[in-house]
Structure formats: structure tokens, C-alpha cells
Amino acid sequence: MTISFDGRVAIVTGAGGGLGRAYALELARRGARVVVNDLGGARDGSGRSDAARRVVEEIEAAGGEAMANGASVTDAEQVEAMVAAARERWGGIHILINNAGILRDKSFAKMTADDFRTVVEVHLIGSALCTKAVWETMRGQGYGRILMTSSSTGLYGNFGQANYGAAKMGLVGLARTLQLEGAKYDVRVNVIAPTAATRMTEDLFPPEMLGLFDPENVVPAALFLVSQDAPSGAIVGAGAGVVQAAYITLTPGYALPEGRRTPEEVAANWDRIADRTLEIVPRSGAEQAMTIVRTLQAG
Numbered sequence: 001m002t003i004s005f006d007g008r009v010a011i012v013t014g015a016g017g018g019l020g021r022a023y024a025l026e027l028a029r030r031g032a033r034v035v036v037n038d039l040g041g042a043r044d045g046s047g048r049s050d051a052a053r054r055v056v057e058e059i060e061a062a063g064g065e066a067m068a069n070g071a072s073v074t075d076a077e078q079v080e081a082m083v084a085a086a087r088e089r090w091g092g093i094h095i096l097i098n099n100a101g102i103l104r105d106k107s108f109a110k111m112t113a114d115d116f117r118t119v120v121e122v123h124l125i126g127s128a129l130c131t132k133a134v135w136e137t138m139r140g141q142g143y144g145r146i147l148m149t150s151s152s153t154g155l156y157g158n159f160g161q162a163n164y165g166a167a168k169m170g171l172v173g174l175a176r177t178l179q180l181e182g183a184k185y186d187v188r189v190n191v192i193a194p195t196a197a198t199r200m201t202e203d204l205f206p207p208e209m210l211g212l213f214d215p216e217n218v219v220p221a222a223l224f225l226v227s228q229d230a231p232s233g234a235i236v237g238a239g240a241g242v243v244q245a246a247y248i249t250l251t252p253g254y255a256l257p258e259g260r261r262t263p264e265e266v267a268a269n270w271d272r273i274a275d276r277t278l279e280i281v282p283r284s285g286a287e288q289a290m291t292i293v294r295t296l297q298a299g
Helices: 018-029 051-061 076-090 113-141 152-156 162-185 217-224 263-267 270-274 286-298
Strands: 008-014 035-038 065-069 095-098 144-150 187-194 235-239 242-246
Touching: 008 018, 008 076, 018 035, 018 051, 018 065, 018 095, 018 217, 035 051, 035 076, 065 076, 076 113, 095 113, 113 144, 113 162, 113 187, 144 162, 144 217, 152 162, 152 187, 162 187, 187 217, 187 242, 217 235, 263 270
Parallel strands: 008 035, 008 095, 035 065, 095 144, 144 187, 187 235
Antiparallel strands: 235 242
16 A cells, blocks of 8 residues: 555655654655745754745655745744745645654753743744644544654663753653544654654764664654544554654552551562553543553552
8 A cells, every 4th residue: 555645735844854754755746735844943943044945846746745934943923934935825724743843951950041032942842833833734624643752762771962851751751642632633753763864863883884874764753643544542652663652651569558558668569650561541541540540559
């Protein structure tokens, strides 16, 4: 079965280069009309350029249809204007890929409050603002596909990226909640944690690895996650042509007996608490409470 995006309208943020550009080009090649959004700033968020316009020219040269947009994802009014322009021109919004981001890497000891706040603002708040701007349109038309961009840093941590990791794990919580709220309206929300050699990560890869981690190798996973038959609530790792599924799991735990609900009892039973033999993958936060009740009943 060929996955087509004919008749779909997609917004891709941070699409002036790297992963966003690769997503935009392939969406357009498969029939989508694409809003190429990019502020055009440097890796740390400073400055501007016409990166989005260049990608639009690539799409148009290949026979596709696209429009450039330079809105900052942190500016609600600019984001809402971007969405309004796309709706006016093409009638709706079917796909949103939240890909815009910046880096301000430092160890936490050296990181300023502004370094922390700015990165969270772009990745987490920016994704929330863009999603909010398309949410009612998608609910009203009974169809939407939203992709949040997390990271292995958010899922597992990485030295020098406390700000980035906090934002990226925040996006997982946002996506997991929205996939519940959007289900009734066929609005599906997924998360991708890409590993790719882009301007954002160029310092992390040795030269001989750059080709292996070309952004093109993440595109298949990303486009599947915004396709008509996409799952919802998935957390997917992708890089170098490998596609992985990540899960947030929960062990059954141990019921501290009445009269022994102490830190010492936790310490004495830590191995049992952390035993992953019967762990589950909760579908919602409420399942944690349900698991607690089952553990109490079993004890």
C-alpha cells in the first residue's frame, strides 16, 4: 500500500533545513501542500534568514505546492496568523509536525536561567502554541495528525542538556495527553525521537558517521506517524534507517504493610519494587492509580 498525502495540508516547523526540510520535501512529493515554517535563526536561536523560501522553491521546482512562513513558534499571534493563512489558501490543516528547535548546551552548573527558559520556550511552549492553533480546525474537520519531536535526551538524559531534556520529556507528556483528548475526533498525536546529523547535532557525530545519520533516514518513520493509518500515542525512535518503539513502563510495585510504611521498608524491598518482570505500559495516567489498587488487593 502506497502512503499518499494527496489533498492534505501540512505545516512543518523548523523546515528550513535538516529534518524539517526533509519532511517537507517528502510530504510535498507525496501530494501534500506544505507550509514551510522557519524563523531562519542560528542554532542558538539568534538571527534570521530566508531558509523557508529556499525550501519552497525546491518544492515548487519539483512540481509541488508550498508556502513559506517565518513565524516564531513562541509568538502565539504569529502562529495563529500562519494557520489562518494556510486555511484561507487551502481550506484546512491536516498535519502538523512540530520540529522547530534550538540548542544552548551547557552543564547545569554553568547554565543560566535564560538558557534554560529559552530552550523550553521554543521546544515545549512553541509546540504547544502551534498545536493549539490547529487543534479546533482538526477537531472540527474530524481529522488531524500531529507529531511532536522529542529526543533521546528527553527520554534517557544527556550530559549538558538539562534544558533540552526537560523540554523534550515535557513534549511526551503533552502528546500522551492530547492523544487521549483527540481520539474522539480522529486527531492522532505521536512522538518521534530522531537521531540525525543536522545543524543541531553536527558536533556530536564523527565525519565518517554523518552519511549514516542523514536526515532522510528519519523521514519514513515521521511520515508514517502522520499518515491516515498512523497509530496514536506512540513514542518512536528513528535514525540511520532503524525505527524503534519506546515505552514508559510501570512495575506492579510493593504494598507497604500497615504500621511499616517507612523509608526503611522501601529500602528493604527496593529490589522487589524495581522488579520489571510484570511491568505494564499504562495507556493513561489513571492506570497508575488502578495498578496501585490491584497491588493493594493482591497484598
